[in-house]
Amino acid sequence: MEIYSSEEQQVEAIKRFWNDYGKAILGGVVIGLAGLYGWRYFQAEQREQAEQVSAQYSQLLEQQQSEGSDWLASAKGFIDAQGDTSYAVFAALLAAREAIDNQQLATAAEHLSWVMNNAKDTPVQAIAQLRLARVQREQGNYADALTTLALPVPASFEGQQAELKGDVLQLTGELAQAKAAYQQALASSEQSRPLLQVKLDELAHITAS
Helix, strand or coil: CCCCCCHHHHHHHHHHHHHHHHHHHHHHHHHHHHHHHHHHHHHHHHHHHHHHHHHHHHHHHHHHHHHHHHHHHHHHHHHHHHCCCHHHHHHHHHHHHHHHHCCCHHHHHHHHHHHHHHCCCHHHHHHHHHHHHHHHHHHCCHHHHHHHHCCCCCHHHHHHHHHHHHHHHHHCCCHHHHHHHHHHHHHHCCCCCHHHHHHHHHCCCCCCC
16 A cells, blocks of 8 residues: 655545546445435335325225225225235225125125235135135036135145035035045144034045045
8 A cells, every 4th residue: 555755645646536536436426315315205105105095995994884885886996096905905805795795796706806816915815715716606606616726725724725615516416525625624624623524424424436
């Protein structure tokens, strides 16, 4: 490292350094500050947008108490506007339940299918899958219900999935397959399932085909 013997040499060295690198330093500082304030602005915008969506979702929940079946139109508008955000997913689940209460099973199936395709959380997708399969069962669309139930779910949902599959298979007359599904459900369950055991006992006379 060069050692300077006088203040004049040090000043000249500083001047040379500044001439060589000053613009680059200033440019880096400007870019750094721009990036910092740009990031803070972005974060502020994100917070503001999140607060607005949260307020709109809260308003949607309040409207549900007073609008009745007309609320489904408001919910669909909110879902369409919010895309695949968590608020839109929750609104779609609520809309599906509202549609079921109003015997609008096709609308419920539409919302639940949307959740399955747009939810980012696997457990939420599994919840939508099971609810959709139940709706399809109520519609008499047994083949569609079995197709829905063939999709993978987290281990914690496998017991419910297998039991529901057994219910659908029993309705189609596939009793041996229904019994096998109930047995799978029982094996996947960590807790006692009295109702599931009853379903199995009713098929005790059925042998594997």
